Amino acid sequence: MDYTIPDIEKSFDGKILENLGKNEYVIKINDNEHNLKILTMNSKGIEFILDQKYHRAKYLEQSTNEMNLVIDNLPITINTHTHFDEIVYKNTGGGGTIDAQLALKSQIPGKVVSIAVADGDSVKKGDVVCTLESMKMQVAVKAHKDGVIKSIKVKETGTVAKGDVIAEIE
DSSP states (O other): OEETTTTTEEEEEEEEEEEEEEEEEEETTEEEEEEEEEEEEEEEEEEEEEEEEEEEEEEEEEEEEEEEEEEETEEEEEEEEETTHHHHHHHHTTTTTTTTOOOEEEESSSEEEEOOOOOEEOOTTOOOEEEEETTTEEEEEEEEEEEEEEEEOOOOOOEEOOTTTEEOOO
């Protein structure tokens, strides 16, 4: 899984390599292996020993791709999936051929925050058509092909469900 800390703007990959039992694990962060022992874990936070050093993390807030924590009295925000907008783009038909489907569909439910195009506008594959807000985060919905906006099917402040048509692109 890919993680970033916004102020540091560095991405790292973390995974569990081995469960040693009794809440002890061998984990890998980027290319380095570490020993992890979880002392306590509940809905408020976690206390753990990482490479023989004690740490305490308190959960403040979590959304689909972001987690706010206080680790050893230092507040940080971790983006748990830095490529969320690319996933949404791919699943709305992005990455297909030029002759891809006419309808640009929403892959997430949400509220329409803004619309970046109008009927008759030319768009290139990857251009932002609108921005949705879902679970306190904003996601850009991008054109899945080059073309002309035939019709916009949503209105600002309106809501969409997963699979709803956002726009038709010819």
